[in-house]
Amino acid sequence: xxxxxxxxxxxxxxxxxxxxxxxxxxxxxxxxxxxxxxxxxxxxxxxxxxxxxxxxxxxxxxxxxxxxxxxxxxxxxxxxxxxxxxxxxxxxxxxxxxxxxxxxxxxxxxxxxxxxxxxxxxxxxxxxxxxxxxxxxxxxxxxxxxxxxxxxxxxxxxxxxxxxxxxxxxxxxxxxxxxxxxxxxxxxxxxxxxxxxxxxxxxxxxxxxxxxxxxxxxxxxxxxxxxxxxxxxxxxxxxxxxxxxxxxxxxxx
Amino acid sequence: xxxxxxxxxxxxxxxxxxxxxxxxxxxxxxxxxxxxxxxxxxxxxxxxxxxxxxxxxxxxxxxxxxxxxxxxxxxxxxxxxxxxxxxxxxxxxxxxxxxxxxxxxxxxxxxxxxxxxxxxxxxxxxxxxxxxxxxxxxxxxxxxxxxxxxxxxxxxxxxxxxxxxxxxxxxxxxxxxxxxxxxxxxxxxxxxxxxxxxxxxxxxxxxxxxxxxxxxxxxxxxxxxxxxxxxxxxxxxxxxxxxxxxxxxxxxx
DNA sequence: CTTGACCCTGACGTTACGTCAGGGCTGATG
DNA sequence: CATCAGCCCTGACGTAACGTCAGGGTCAAG
Numbered sequence: 001x002x003x004x005x006x007x008x009x010x011x012x013x014x015x016x017x018x019x020x021x022x023x024x025x026x027x028x029x030x031x032x033x034x035x036x037x038x039x040x041x042x043x044x045x046x047x048x049x050x051x052x053x054x055x056x057x058x059x060x061x062x063x064x065x066x067x068x069x070x071x072x073x074x075x076x077x078x079x080x081x082x083x084x085x086x087x088x089x090x091x092x093x094x095x096x097x098x099x100x101x102x103x104x105x106x107x108x109x110x111x112x113x114x115x116x117x118x119x120x121x122x123x124x125x126x127x128x129x130x131x132x133x134x135x136x137x138x139x140x141x142x143x144x145x146x147x148x149x150x151x152x153x154x155x156x157x158x159x160x161x162x163x164x165x166x167x168x169x170x171x172x173x174x175x176x177x178x179x180x181x182x183x184x185x186x187x188x189x190x191x192x193x194x195x196x197x198x199x200x201x202x203x204x205x206x207x208x209x210x211x212x213x214x215x216x217x218x219x220x221x222x223x224x225x226x227x228x229x230x231x232x233x234x235x236x237x238x239x240x241x242x243x244x245x246x247x248x249x250x251x252x253x
Numbered sequence: 254x255x256x257x258x259x260x261x262x263x264x265x266x267x268x269x270x271x272x273x274x275x276x277x278x279x280x281x282x283x284x285x286x287x288x289x290x291x292x293x294x295x296x297x298x299x300x301x302x303x304x305x306x307x308x309x310x311x312x313x314x315x316x317x318x319x320x321x322x323x324x325x326x327x328x329x330x331x332x333x334x335x336x337x338x339x340x341x342x343x344x345x346x347x348x349x350x351x352x353x354x355x356x357x358x359x360x361x362x363x364x365x366x367x368x369x370x371x372x373x374x375x376x377x378x379x380x381x382x383x384x385x386x387x388x389x390x391x392x393x394x395x396x397x398x399x400x401x402x403x404x405x406x407x408x409x410x411x412x413x414x415x416x417x418x419x420x421x422x423x424x425x426x427x428x429x430x431x432x433x434x435x436x437x438x439x440x441x442x443x444x445x446x447x448x449x450x451x452x453x454x455x456x457x458x459x460x461x462x463x464x465x466x467x468x469x470x471x472x473x474x475x476x477x478x479x480x481x482x483x484x485x486x487x488x489x490x491x492x493x494x495x496x497x498x499x500x501x502x503x504x505x506x
Numbered sequence: 507c508t509t510g511a512c513c514c515t516g517a518c519g520t521t522a523c524g525t526c527a528g529g530g531c532t533g534a535t536g
Numbered sequence: 537c538a539t540c541a542g543c544c545c546t547g548a549c550g551t552a553a554c555g556t557c558a559g560g561g562t563c564a565a566g
Contacts, residue, residue: 263512263513264512264513264514265512265513279514279515293513295513295514296514297512297513298514
């Protein structure tokens with residue numbers, strides 16, 4: 001008869017075992033992440049051993065840097081664990097390399113501060129620039145081949161600020177027009193003309209080089225994994241979908 | 254006559270140069286971190302070159318992981334830069350080592366997942382335990398000597414869960430009593446009795462070992478730099494102040 | 507005069523809880 | 537039995553650094 005009367009713990013006891021605060025338990029409860037097995041008549045949360053197991057799983061995943069919503073989804077369906085781990089590892093590795101660079105930057109800044117007395121912002125800026133550059137390059141390497149990178153460097157030298165400005169204006173204009181044409185037939189003449197302009201702009205970037213184009217495609221396809229500071233350049237999904245359809249025949253972006 | 258009419262930029266232009274969004278400029282403006290040199294009659298923000306310099310300084314410090322409020326303070330008084338850099342470096346190094354451990358944990362988890370099919374939470378927990386342990390140990394090393402750590406290990410083995418529970422209860426009770434006696438004379442009999450109990454509890458932890466006591470003192474003194482998950486054990490400053498005074502004669506905590 | 511492309515402020519959303527505030531339940535004690 | 541300590545509850549606001557509307561001006565061009 002004692003079988004059904006497994007031990008139950010009040011919030012603060014459970015919290016102590018679990019190494020969290022009572023408030024955290026409230027939080028998880030509200031999120032539906034960890035609901036206590038029982039409630040007393042007066043509404044007290046009563047936790048069982050099984051809750052402790054769950055709590056420990058949560059703790060593990062939190063340690064790995066997953067968000068509570070990710071954890072919730074994951075615990076609903078554990079089959080995705082493998083995939084999630086892979087992705088999370090990538091995320092963490094990137095975070096770490098950002099930290100590495102920041103630490104590196106501080107070291108250099110300290111050195112440049114060691115001799116002079118006043119902070120030399122100009123040189124700090126320079127340090128940052130280099131380190132960020134390295135950052136960008138590292139990241140670009142994921143998509144562009146070595147030759148493509150070299151070619152890009154050369155082309156970059158040819159781009160004046162005015163041209164850059166012009167290009168970004170052209171893109172903006174194109175986006176706007178596409179946006180206004182979203183309900184048209186992607187195979188129709190309007191869409192085709194837009195697609196042509198799109199290709200033209202792409203061509204201006206690649207210089208018609210197939211290596212660079214390949215890298216650009218790889219990079220675009222992996223849009224969701226772009227670093228935070230480039231997220232601002234995301235293209236709205238509707239637009240992307242439309243232009244993709246419109247360019248189908250010739251094999252899109 | 255052209256001297257005073259330096260170029261002014263509207264929000265979006267400035268934002269583009271600076272590599273931030275307009276909203277970010279709003280934000281910085283409100284925080285008083287970067288107020289544009291001018292406003293047009295109609296209230297438009299107008300940024301000057303000097304604002305760009307400032308913005309770049311902000312960007313550098315942000316890259317180093319400083320918070321906006323830290324940045325604000327720092328830019329007010331640059332003399333503290335050196336110190337801040339040192340501290341920030343520590344912070345980053347610790348963050349990195351946490352990341353290292355998490356990455357390590359994922360790798361191990363993946364391995365243990367590689368053979369079996371279902372996630373083996375039990376072994377994950379084990380992995381975490383080890384890695385956290387390593388964490389704690391790393392961190393403790395800052396304060397405790399090698400010998401002290403060894404002795405602590407031995408003493409730990411003697412602590413039953415019941416004793417732990419008892420100890421934490423005793424501390425809680427003591428805190429509460431001190432709290433209620435905060436307005437008494439730290440040299441008076443009540444305070445002295447409290448101080449005696451305090452010493453007794455400390456003694457129960459150190460086992461009277463001076464090595465361990467030394468480490469404990471070092472650790473307590475550095476309270477502000479404790480890792481996040483132990484912050485819950487912070488002692489309220491009033492209590493700390495009171496007991497410190499009360500124990501003056503015999504040399505504090 | 508009407509657009510289109512800017513601008514402004516204000517307010518809510520995000521993440522994982524911490525920190526009250528206001529009010530109930532429970533066991534021990536006088 | 538009243539009281540008090542020590543729990544418990546829900547609800548609401550605060551945190552960091554902006555993103556994202558919403559509602560409403562401004563300005564130059566056509």
